[in-house]
Amino acid sequence: MQPRNMSMSGVVDLAAVKAAGEAKAKAEQARAQAAREGGGGAVPPSALVIDVDEAGFERDILQRSTEVPVVIDFWAEWCEPCKQLGPLLERLAAEYNGRFVLAKIDVDANQMLMQQFGIQGIPAVFAVVAGQALPLFQGAAPEAQIRQTLDELIRVGEERFGLTGITVDGDPAAAGSPAAAPAQPAGPYDALLEAAARALDANDFGGAVQAYKNVLVDDPGNTEAKLGLAQAELLSRVQGMDPQVVRKNAADDPADVPAQLAAADLDLVGGHVEDAFGRLVDTVRRTAGADRDTARVRLLELFEVIGPDDPRVTKARAALARVLF
Numbered sequence: 001m002q003p004r005n006m007s008m009s010g011v012v013d014l015a016a017v018k019a020a021g022e023a024k025a026k027a028e029q030a031r032a033q034a035a036r037e038g039g040g041g042a043v044p045p046s047a048l049v050i051d052v053d054e055a056g057f058e059r060d061i062l063q064r065s066t067e068v069p070v071v072i073d074f075w076a077e078w079c080e081p082c083k084q085l086g087p088l089l090e091r092l093a094a095e096y097n098g099r100f101v102l103a104k105i106d107v108d109a110n111q112m113l114m115q116q117f118g119i120q121g122i123p124a125v126f127a128v129v130a131g132q133a134l135p136l137f138q139g140a141a142p143e144a145q146i147r148q149t150l151d152e153l154i155r156v157g158e159e160r161f162g163l164t165g166i167t168v169d170g171d172p173a174a175a176g177s178p179a180a181a182p183a184q185p186a187g188p189y190d191a192l193l194e195a196a197a198r199a200l201d202a203n204d205f206g207g208a209v210q211a212y213k214n215v216l217v218d219d220p221g222n223t224e225a226k227l228g229l230a231q232a233e234l235l236s237r238v239q240g241m242d243p244q245v246v247r248k249n250a251a252d253d254p255a256d257v258p259a260q261l262a263a264a265d266l267d268l269v270g271g272h273v274e275d276a277f278g279r280l281v282d283t284v285r286r287t288a289g290a291d292r293d294t295a296r297v298r299l300l301e302l303f304e305v306i307g308p309d310d311p312r313v314t315k316a317r318a319a320l321a322r323v324l325f
Contacts, residue, residue: 042167048093052103054110061103065128068166069100069157071136071150074117074124076108081140082123088143089125092150098166099154100127127153130161132309137321145324152300159221160308189215189222196228205236230304238265250279257283257291261298268302276302277316285323296320 052060052072061070073089075082086104093102107114107122117126117133125136136149157163196211212229215222243266249256250263260283267276280299284292299320303313 042169043098044169045094047101047166048098048168049090049102049104052105052110054112057113061128062131064101065131066163068098068163069153070103070128071100071153072103072105072117072126072128074105074107074114074119074122074126076106076122079122085123085125085140088146092143092146096150096154098168100150100157100165129153129157129163134308135314135318135321137324141324149321156308159226160223162221189219189225193224193228196225196232200228200232200235203235203239205232205239208232209236227304227307230301233301234265234268234305237262238269241266254282255286257287257295261295264298264302268305273306273310273312274316277312277319281316281319281323284320296324 050060061072064070071089071093073082073086075086089102093100105113107119117124121138123140124138127134127136134153136153137146154165192211192215196208196215199205199208199211209229209232212225212232215225216229219225241262246259246262246266249259253259260279264276264279264283267273267279277299280295280302283295284299287295299316303317306313
């Protein structure tokens with residue numbers, strides 16, 4: 001049975017694509033403005049961990065997030081898990097050396113910020129990337145999982161918004177190195193993107209996948225190509241599926257990871273976004289090892305299809321973080 005055809009105006013949220021593109025443009029404009037004003041140079045190591053209050057939130061977090069991802073640690077003096085997590089995050093901020101900045105917010109002294117972020121318990125860790133808030137995890141977590149989360153955050157910041165971090169004084173890579181050649185503008189890719197959209201409309205999913213990959217070879221951060229590729233790969237997976245068989249297999253054996261992945265793909269293609277996300281979060285919850293990682297990666301791929309700004313993605317990311325941490 002052929003799946004319902006979805007063009008670029010279907011499952012892919014063009015509003016999210018536009019928002020991501022605008023955020024990236026604003027970030028680039030902010031960095032250019034800082035460079036014109038003589039800013040944007042190296043910062044001291046002490047600038048990697050900062051205490052933030054309500055008065056400095058816009059300057060220290062929102063504005064800073066246009067050049068580097070900002071990780072927010074909501075904590076309190078009386079919170080014992082906070083005393084475990086805080087030093088770990090501070091150590092990682094120093095180790096990552098400018099790939100992210102850690103902002104520490106005392107919830108007792110900044111209850112308005114706590115309410116604005118919907119904090120229910122601490123420690124709670126959020127991120128702000130190009131002015132957009134993202135829940136990461138709540139409670140103390142193993143260092144390996146925190147590193148994985150930070151790596152994913154940095155990847156998203158770089159690929160979606162062009163945030164390559166900040167230079168820290170004493171950075172060996174920067175000391176004595178020759179000035180980098182100015183980056184060459186990427187694109188334009190209008191013809192390739194149009195060809196990919198036509199291929200999607202013609203159900204030529206293999207052709208669409210290749211066209212989007214051709215764009216990403218030269219411009220890995222191209223938002224439209226990344227979202228289009230995720231959609232084309234999804235449609236390619238569901239092509240030829242028998243929905244009744246797929247759903248029966250998933251219902252008969254909740255522990256069958258491939259069956260749950262296939263059912264989640266069908267849910268998303270059919271517009272049942274929350275069902276698809278919920279199914280995969282449940283699969284992550286009940287599995288371990290390679291099976292868990294397979295389900296988690298598929299869920300992240302489906303996030304790409306819908307777009308990072310969709311509230312359903314934000315909600316599912318928070319649910320995934322609760323399961324993982």
